[in-house]
Amino acid sequence: MEFDQLRYFLQVCQHRSFTRAAEALGISQPALSRSIQKLEAELGQPVLERKNRSLDLTAAGTLLRSRAQQILDLVEDTAAEISDDGRTGRLRVAAIPTIAPYFLPGLLKAFSTKYPEANLIVQEQTTDDLLRSCSQGEIDVGFLVLPVSARYLQIEPLFEEELLLVLPPDHELLSRKQIRLSHLQPYPFVLLSEAHCLSDGIISFCRQRSFQPVMMERTSQLAMVQELVSLSHGISMVPEMARKLDRSKRRVYRSLSGTPPKREIAMIWNPYRFESRLQKAFLQQVRDHVQESATPDRRRAQA
Template identity: 55%
Template sequence: MEIQQLRMFLKVAEQASFTKAARDCGVSQPAISQQVAKLETTLGRPLFERQGRQVALTEAGEMLRRRALQIVSLVDDTARLLRDDGETGKIVVSAIPTIAPYLMPGLLDAFHGGHPQARLEVNEEVTDVILRRCALGEIDVGVLALPASRGYLRFETLFEEELLLVTAADHPLVGRGRVELDDLRDLPFVLLDEAHCLSDDIRGFCRRRLFQPVTTGRVSQLATVQELVAQGFGISLIPEMAVRPDPDARLRYRSLDGEKPFRTVTACWNPDRYQSRLMLSFLETVKHGRDRNRRSGGAVAAGDGLRPSPSATPCR
């Protein structure tokens, strides 16, 4: 077996297509088919079942996929160890959808400014996928919210972030001097679907106050949540960093009085993989990036009351 054969095999397994894998590898489709065929000849077993234009792993193929991921990861880690100059190389980062569009652009810009020769690949994925890919060595760093656990992964808390109440501009809560969580008990909520941990955070916070939020719908993007809130379909709790510019002033954001809901944002990585100087620099950028955003006025101050969104610049 050759390492390049394993890389091509893994790409076919990922894409479930020889044509797509060849495009991603920058080779012709016959070339990648030939390398996989040589691998099958060497092992004496078929690795794929052909299903029209797509392919699926055989039992032997799935076994090889798991081992090939480890082998390729070990080879890549060894090369990174030997070439680790802290300036060049590639980092693969995944972040959950309630963090990626708000926090990552500014962080990537800051990191690129200090490491212009480095390459960054950014993925937006839900928590379970990030944990699985991190464990397999397919990504270097995951950025997500607690709770999240996969025994042998390493986690480091980056910051805590308040969840702000968002309502339509004409909602009855607008103008009230104080709003506590108990005041939301019978109001309809617009939440993200079950794949997103933010909804678990909100439900868990409500359960601690002995009520279950009444939901009017579940969607997959925070932008949709806020649009439905603006149209009067309900209220919601969103992370500070997701506060969005609203030129028409249709939304109001506020910090709840009394006990405040928070989420904990963390980074995770596989401690069994080599931690390059470049990756450690990126982690430092992530940790300090939130502080820079706060100093620039990105956060809505606790207890600051209802305010139109243009006065609360979103953290990026």
């Protein structure tokens, strides 16, 4: 039994498809099939139940998936621990799409300046994929929005940020000195697709206050939400960090009066995996970066 066979098998388990697993691995589908067949021959029984349109694990396959992940994790952690010098090595970081382009650039620049020999790998993932990747050791540190259900993962809240109302510059609501949630009821919303937790947070905030927003359009990128608002397709709410990087004059941001909607940003990692000195330095860099970037109000709240 070879390490590559175990890696290939785990990819098939993840994708439930030889075609998609082969694409992810960068090998041909026949080569992947031969590797799994050889593995089954060595074990003396099938690990996959092949159906017309899907693959299921046999009892042997379920056991092998658990043990294969443990074996590969142990090998990877051992190699990382032996070569851990606190300066070099690979660090895999992931964030959800409504955090990554706004929070990560400044953080990664500061870390790369301090640790120029480190190899940083950055990904954007939805919350569910990020949690899975962190649990399986595919990423070292992740950034997402609370609350999440995450067993066996370390979660460290970092800060809260307001969700701001975004409007086209000629919108009639801008004539009001204060804009309340109830004032938004007649207007359609532009939101992100269901895969993004930001939309869930906005809808939940509205429903808790007996207001069901009417969705006019959904899109997959926050920048497109902002552009559609500029074109008067609707109104929306966006994180404060997105407003800070927006230099456009074709949209206006306002706080809702009363208790405005907020979201809580957190970082997560797997405490059961080996934590390199580089990873520990990155976690501290995040804390320092958040503290340095904090507004006076947030600093007082953290004190």
